[in-house]
Amino acid sequence: MFYFDDTMIILLPALLISAWAQMRINSTYEKYSRIRSANGYTGAQVARRLLDSHGLHDVPIELVRGKLTDHYDPRNRVMRLSSEVYHGTSVAAIGIAAHETGHAYQHEERYSPLVIRNTIVPVVNLGSNLSWVIFFFGMIFSIPSLLTVGILLFLGVVVFQLITLPVEFNASNRAMDVLEASGILYGEEVTGARKVLKAAAMTYIAAAIASIAQLLRLIALSNRRRD
Template sequence: MFYPFFDSTYILVIIGMLLSMVASSYVNSTYRKFDKVMNRKGYTATDVARLILQDSGIHNVGVQQISGDLTDNYNSSTKILSLSQTVADSRSVAAIGVAAHECGHAVQDQKHYAPLKLRIAMVPVVNFGAKISIPLILIGAIFFSATPALVTIGLWCFALTFLFQVVTLPVEFNASRRALAILSENHILEDDELVMAKKVLTAAALTYVAAAVASLLQVLRLFLLFGNNNRN
């Protein structure tokens, strides 16, 4: 007999949650620290985004401001680069680093960067897998003698979330590398400011690492709970 919501494997979920909380706290504290440092050339993050896109020969991407705090993103479908309220009009080194990172995704899109294309293609599949995974696992476990294959299918559907997180890692790290290179080559930030921007982007990247680890731990927990039952 097993208790899927109250068992020793739940410690894996707790560890994942703690890792995510620590990573989130670290990126926020790092951003707040360098958000107090204004770049010497007086650029706003929006100025930098438009400058990078223009210098990269990207003329089909719009830049807009959206609500929220650090909700910045690039949408490859709509070709819109969105900067959050706290970033868009800021002249801080931290904000410029964030804006440049999102521009890095736009450059990836322009150059048909393979991991980005793979991640985009995976989105509908992963979303579908996430919706049906738990129902399949539970149905398969309850009616195991009649539907043993459902447990296995459900487990692998859930595992797609971890695979998606793994594919996301090179996309995010590459976008940050491109961002720092562009900021340096275009002399947008001074050398010491680049070091600060790199610290912000490194902290942000750690949140994706934490998310991947947390996803792996969740997958491991489900395999421990239901995979053993499947083998039996």
């Protein structure tokens, strides 16, 4: 963002949604991280069991620092769980561990949206950094072609965020199916884990909305400068 002007209003709804989504995941996670599962499995034990049941014996599970920093690394075929999830026996910990296992399943099966997302990551990372620089110079020197290039590069960020949605939803669906089918969670525990994953999904929806709003702002600024 270069300066505050009336195009900032385009971002306001996205900022509000993002703030709400973050508060929701924090509150939902805190609630269900205090509810211990009946079986008493840790997140790491659940992840190991689910990976092994899918033939992924060679995928290690590692500790990672931070809170809600859990992720599956497809490049190195490693699952990384935060301490609260790795050692935790809560409904929230198990739901998150199973979700990351869902990503490992996707990677093993070459789930199309995940393959596409992984393929465009380097281009999107480069484009997200360059888009603002190029657009900025286009604004400063009134060069329409640079404005267009900046917008097109940022469009890649929007595409990435949109592709992320089916990847995350599918991983959550896989997680809930396997947790219920395997008897790792029961009854209200399943409901609680589902609420945690739905709250997490909202953060990805909010990120997609924010990127679209930012793209619309760039287009609005570009049209104003062209005029």
